Amino acid sequence: MAKIGVFVCQCGNNIARTVDTAEVAKYCSEQDGVVHVEDYKFMCSAPGQEMFKKAIKEKGLDACIVSACSPKMHEATFRNAAEAAGLNPFKVEIANIREQCSWVHDDKEVGTVKSKDLTKMMIERIKFNKPLERYVMPLTKRALVVGGGIAGIQAALDLAQAGVDVHIVEREPSLGGNMARLSETFPTLDCSQCIMTPRMVEVQNHPLITVHAYAELEQLSGFIGNFRARIRQKAKFVIDDLCTGCGECWEKCPFSTESEFEMGLVKRPIIYIPFPQAVPTVPVIDKTECPKILKDKCGLCADVCGPDCIDFTQQDEIKEIDFGAIIVATGFQLMPNVYREYGGWRPPHMTPKKLTAKMRKALPRSDAGRLVDVINGLEFERLASASGPTGGQIRRPSDGKIPEVVVFIACVGSRDCNKGVEYCSKICCMYTAKHTMLYQHAVHHGKSYVFYMDIRAGGKGYEEFINRAQDEGAQYIRGRVSRLTKKGEKILVKGADTLTGQAVDVEADMVVLATAMVPQGDSEQVAQTLGIGYDKHGFFSEQHPKLMPVESSTGGIFLAGACQSVKDIPETVAQASATAAKVLALFSKDEMMRDPEVAIVDQEKCMNCWDCVTVCPYLAIDRVELKDRNGNFRKWAAYVNPGLCQGCGICNTACRSKSIELMGYTNEQVYAQITAFGGDII
Amino acid sequence: MIEAIRNQARLLLENGDVDVVIGYAEGSDPSRTTPIFIRKAEDVEKLIYDPRCINSLPLYLNKRHEYTRKGWKKTAIIGKGCDIRAIVQLIAENQLKRDEIYILGVPCEGVVSHPEKWDGSLHDGNRASKCIGCDVMTPHETDFFPGDKPDVDRSTPYEATSKNVATLMELELDKRFAFWRTDFDRCFKCYACREVCPHCSCNTCITDETTPSWIDPAAHKKGVFSWHLTRAMHLVGRCTGCGECTRACPMGIQVDLFNQRMKEVVQESYSYKPGYSLEDKHPLITYKVDDREDFIK
Known part of the structure; x- marks a missing residue:
């Protein structure tokens, strides 16, 4: 026969107001198997818990019901107390007579009857409760960081500094991600590369960090504490250990293609490092373009290579490594193909001369495809960057002239239910303000206009930064742009000023679109590989929007940076450190209790x-x-x-x-x- | 037509390609046929096919039955379109492997609703309701088919549901409930509907469970209702509409009305037709971003 104890809580007046707790306790004492009842003002208080423990010990209870608030509140409290008193914690159940009874009823009679029913149901249920033991699982104290942008770098450094073995998988040939592309960062206008590259080098040199550059996570199996990752190291055709990064090969390579890092504004060789400060400084051969690999012609790089580290026969390599936790930091991209919205669409990285007849036909308007001077934010970053294709001089892509009038259009693709995404891309207000300043600093006599919907500058020093941009000459026009057309060498921007109610036409030399931040194109595929949740846009879902913002829906996988939602750099870094803290908490024990x-x-x-x-x-x-x-x-x-x-x-x-x-x-x-x-x- | 099937069956048995051929043979009286398991090549002459062949043979492929434990590696089975749907569904539910069976497809013009209705020919008066509007009279998944297989458009909704469903749906809710109360009064829970179903594949049926006893074993209204509603729910998105449950019912209860209605709902809500794809999982366990959500109020 069961020896069940029932503990009815009055919760001050919270429950007692609409439930006659004494009556409930009396009713429970009459039920089969119930040998002990208590009716107390605050069961969760220290004396309440003492009473609970004492009853378990003295009456030899083998199961307990606490009729009180939601199990979300105090189930753990009473289970721990039971464990301390020598009772299996899973022989304790909560009957929720507060949230599901006293709070939702006014009539004391109804509340009392319902409380009796709820408690009786738990009494019958607990007779079938079995004592359960927590699982002890082994734990591999090694962390995997997917993505080598600022989020991944920050998380890896934090973990490595705490003594954790970390591996970073980066699919590009170099660490750095999108932050390495930026010229200067808001709100302090410090040079992005100057703060980024030392951290990249630190990652490279840290004895506890292993960087798998030009590699992808192909498969993930296992579970929290015991993951096994299958990493595909793509063939670089360059032997890592021998390469000195001297640069002879990429300087001599006679072929070229559009540079991904430079957003297609310039060409790069086929054997390349994405940018001069790349880490690791080991070039890779683009096997889709290299004539030696495709047609067995050329091979110049191998001829000039001093240490003889070029190997055209190299194959992809599969590595299987065990991890205990995973940090996902795969970052973002700018919404592709937004040019189409403004009639200025052109195929990415394509100049008009290269358009084929078929492509021309596919373009939406007759003058479309010719507005090469409509660029997106990241392209502008490259134009403004001292290490960029123009050496920091802002020159427009079509003819290389310095633009006298630049129009910046905010909210391109974001806050747009019809053609884009409904969310606010959050960083665009700030980076547009930054762009106007960078432009004004570079072209003193230039004129910059910003077409905006609202200015959202919530952040430390952000509002001041917007004001500074306006003080430095940017003219803010509240209104949307309806279309862009070519007018001679200029672009006619047809917009509206909704504050004065007038149409505004600006003849601009260059137009910069503040394009929405969206997840990487393959984020859904990545989520499926990892077995984590994602939303309709492809951002990875956190476990709880407020209380568990860095945990994914799967135990042991954490989210850092823009892959989870739109974020600026400070937020990304903060979240990356938060994931490191979560991983350290997980790794703080030698075994895991499940x-x-x-x-x-x-x-x-x-x-x-x-x-x-x-x-x-x-x-x-x-x-x-x-x-x-x-x-x-x-x-x-x-x-x-x-x-x-x-x-x-x-x-x-x-x-x-x-x-x-x-x-x-x-x-x-x-x-x-x-x-x-x-x-x-x- | 049947000659071609017999020849193929003979060939398969002689070459040892299959261990057994499941088909139909003449039954105990002229209106009936009986399922037959042929293991010797000389017996293939017994195979017949005509509108009296109403039994659903895929039942014997279900792992729940003894036949699958006889050590037969490969089975050839004569399949009319609706039975092949059941076979395909069994494969999709991982109860059968495609390479374990050899499907001898037959062109079908419909079958009689019940052997008692057979008067020497098939006509509108005795045709089974599932055969009206059938899109698999030329079967969709076969290994052998006598003659040429014409292309058939199978993108249309499932074959027409019987008129009885529509009539029932027009009734007021309480009248509909009254109908079932009277009809189910006759059910004495022989479970013929379960035994004849090609898709009931649980090792232990939920109705036989005792810890706890989810479904009251007694044949009172509570026991009968919970059995039939559970059966209907367990077949949502899986029932391929062979109608055997109603035919097998000794009390003449139209138990497949539930299944037909569920089939309609699934078709309307998720555009899903069970029994046409070897891989697709049924809609109750899959999630698609464009799934209908208008029932969530």
């Missing part, structure tokens, strides 16, 4: 339809072969990995044969709970 409230499979009953495998959002269910005693194959069955299972219960609902049970919420428990409430349906 909640035992996970699903288990009755493998004999399992009919292997794999519906559970299809629905599991955590990839926690595997297909396993059952063998007989002679080792012969007998049948297939599902197996739930307790390290991965989060106890959501979706597999239970999908399983027709009722072969899966969620421990702590077994069919017997739930059935007993429901039937205790009772009532005939027909």
